[in-house]
Amino acid sequence: MKRFFLSTVTLLALWAMVLVGLPAAAQAKTIKVGAILAETGGASFLGGPEARTIRMLVEKINAAGGVNGDTIELIIKDSASTPEKAISFAKQLIEEEKVLAIVGPSTSGETMSIKQICEDGKTILLSCAAAEVIVNPVGRYVFKTPQKDSDAVKKIYMAMQKMGVAKIAVLSDNTGFGKAGKEQLEAIAPEFAIQIVANEVYDKGATDLSAVVTKIRADKNVQAVVNWSIVPAQAIVAKNIRQAGWDVPIFQSHGFGNIKYVEAAGIAAEGIIFPAGRLLVADTLSADHPQKSVLVQYRDEYEAKFQEPASTFGGHGYDAIMILVNAMKAAGSNDSEKVRDAIENMKGFVGTGGVFNFSATDHNGLDIDSFAMLTVKDGKFVLYNK
Numbered sequence: 001m002k003r004f005f006l007s008t009v010t011l012l013a014l015w016a017m018v019l020v021g022l023p024a025a026a027q028a029k030t031i032k033v034g035a036i037l038a039e040t041g042g043a044s045f046l047g048g049p050e051a052r053t054i055r056m057l058v059e060k061i062n063a064a065g066g067v068n069g070d071t072i073e074l075i076i077k078d079s080a081s082t083p084e085k086a087i088s089f090a091k092q093l094i095e096e097e098k099v100l101a102i103v104g105p106s107t108s109g110e111t112m113s114i115k116q117i118c119e120d121g122k123t124i125l126l127s128c129a130a131a132e133v134i135v136n137p138v139g140r141y142v143f144k145t146p147q148k149d150s151d152a153v154k155k156i157y158m159a160m161q162k163m164g165v166a167k168i169a170v171l172s173d174n175t176g177f178g179k180a181g182k183e184q185l186e187a188i189a190p191e192f193a194i195q196i197v198a199n200e201v202y203d204k205g206a207t208d209l210s211a212v213v214t215k216i217r218a219d220k221n222v223q224a225v226v227n228w229s230i231v232p233a234q235a236i237v238a239k240n241i242r243q244a245g246w247d248v249p250i251f252q253s254h255g256f257g258n259i260k261y262v263e264a265a266g267i268a269a270e271g272i273i274f275p276a277g278r279l280l281v282a283d284t285l286s287a288d289h290p291q292k293s294v295l296v297q298y299r300d301e302y303e304a305k306f307q308e309p310a311s312t313f314g315g316h317g318y319d320a321i322m323i324l325v326n327a328m329k330a331a332g333s334n335d336s337e338k339v340r341d342a343i344e345n346m347k348g349f350v351g352t353g354g355v356f357n358f359s360a361t362d363h364n365g366l367d368i369d370s371f372a373m374l375t376v377k378d379g380k381f382v383l384y385n386k
Contacts, residue, residue, distance in 0.1 A: 029070045031100055031334050033058075033324065034077070034093035036114070037128070037317075038106040041080035042204060042231050045258045047106035049314030050128050051076055052306055053298075054103060054321050067328045079105055086110035087117065094121040100336055103320045104128050106313070107230060109176030115142050124340050126320035128313070130230075130254060131180035135363040143343060143363045145319035145353055146312075147277065149184045151368040152254045155275040156226060157192035159373055162386065163249065165223045169198035169216040171209075171237055173229040178204070181228035181253055197221050204231045213240045224248060230255035235264035242268040249273065254371070257312030262376055273384050275371040277353045279315045280381040294350050315352030323349060323356065 035054055038047030058074045066072060075097055077089035086105050093099045094117065101124035105111050108131030118125040119139050127134050130146035160168070170185050172178035178201065189196055198216040202209055216222060225248055227237045238250055252274035259280075262269040278285060282295035298318050299310040326349060327342035328334055344363070349356040354370025375384040 029334070030073045031067065031070050031328070032073045032075060032097055033101055033103065033321075034075045034089075034097060034099035035103040036077050036079050036086050036089045036093070036105045036110065037103075038081035038110075039076075039078040041082065043081035043107050045232065045260050045311070046128070046230065046313040047079070047081065047104075049258070049302075049311045050104065050106055050317030051078075053302060053314040053317040056302065056305055057318065057321050061325060067325055068332060068334070070334060072325075075099065079110055081107050081110065083110050083113040086114050090114040090117045094118070094123045099123065100334055100339065101126060101324050103317065103324070107175060107177060108134060108180055111144070112176055115139055118142060122336065124324070124336060124343070126324055126343075128316040128320055129177065131177050132184065132364075133180055138361060138363050141340060143323070143358070143365075145316045145323070145351065145356075145364075147254060147275075147353055147366045147370045148364060148368075149181050149253075150188060151366075151371055152275045153181070153184045153188045154192075154368060155371045155373055156251050156253075156273075157188065157194055159251070159273060159384070159386075160194060160224060161192055163224070165249070166193060167195045167197045167221045167223050169219070169222045169225045170196050170200070171212065171216065171225060171227045171229075172201050173204045173231055173233055174201050175204050175230055177230040177253075177255060178228055185226060185228065202233065202237075204229075204233060206233045206236065208240070209233065209236050210240045210244065213237070213244055213246070217244065217246055222248065224251060226251045226253075228253045228255070232261070232264060235261050235269070238265040238268040238272060254312070257381075259309045259311065259381065262379060262381075269376045269379070272376045274374055276374050276381075277312050277315060277370060278372050279310060279312055279352045280374060281372065281383050284383055290350055290355055291352070295352055298352055312352070319351035319353050319356070322351065 037051045039051050079085040108129040111127040111129040125142045127144040132149040134144045172182040198219045256274045257276040285292045302310045327339045331338040331342040346358045354366045356365035358365040373384040
């Protein structure tokens with residue numbers, strides 16, 4: 001018995017020595033990935049689908065063996081769309097959790113509030129927010145997955161030109177997204193011979209915007225309204241416009257890409273025109289479209305698991321986590337600098353928002369062709385072909 005005990009101890013000791021001597025790559029590790037998303041609060045239509053998507057994908061990736069043999073440990077923080085919480089969580093994830101990267105935040109204001117924190121902490125940030133200022137000017141560690149504000153504005157103005165619209169009213173909410181969009185609408189209008197004759201900002205928490213609608217309607221020259229928002233109040237704008245009996249064309253930003261906004265606006269949503277990625281109309285794409293298989297697979301998996309329609313916002317979460325995973329695979333490493341470099345040099349990545357081609361001067365990686373123009377017909381999103 002004693003001899004057996006000594007032999008066992010010896011074997012265990014030898015095995016421990018072997019493990020210690022193995023290269024790091026041969027020993028499975030845990031990769032900490034943080035996420036700051038608005039699962040609750042005014043931007044929950046964004047953060048909820050993003051968080052559910054990322055959890056679903058990480059679960060699937062880990063079940064398939066992880067990334068380079070390592071397991072992802074996902075740490076999601078609910079910011080409730082509050083910049084103060086986003087700042088606190090970013091510091092916690094970077095300083096205490098030592099995460100490789102942060103996915104999110106959901107909103108532009110939150111993202112801008114932590115952009116420098118991530119830069120200073122040399123931590124990769126893959127934002128799910130849309131404002132172009134997130135990546136312009138380019139930060140070494142900061143990327144984003146939604147399409148450019150400026151491209152969304154150009155798509156809207158191109159549609160207006162075809163309609164013969166030259167004079168418009170602009171409404172925007174007082175979030176970071178609203179402010180950034182308003183600036184782009186104003187800056188690009190002259191390029192398309194568009195004149196903004198009324199321009200109003202409303203509170204993101206507003207529950208009645210009839211007074212604002214009355215104000216912009218006072219200018220009889222208004223031929224169309226652009227409502228640039230990311231919060232539920234954007235549905236109230238549409239309702240108040242139609243309740244006032246005003247049959248003016250309504251354009252929304254790419255922040256309208258969740259069917260819940262349509263449901264909130266009800267019949268007033270009919271005919272709304274907006275730019276978006278092709279996830280919402282995936283079935284209409286040709287079989288050989290480069291995004292078709294990715295869009296359909298993600299949509300079907302998400303809807304089967306969560307019993308709710310997929311949205312472009314969940315798609316932003318999909319793109320963020322999958323870009324990170326593909327960068328780790330390409331780098332063959334979980335070293336933050338190597339992964340960062342792999343993202344910046346990534347070409348031809350097919351995501352839900354488009355085909356991404358990053359570079360040292362472009363940390364968004366999408367162009368205007370990533371947008372399609374959609375409209376609402378019978379309570380559903382369809383391609384706008386006029």
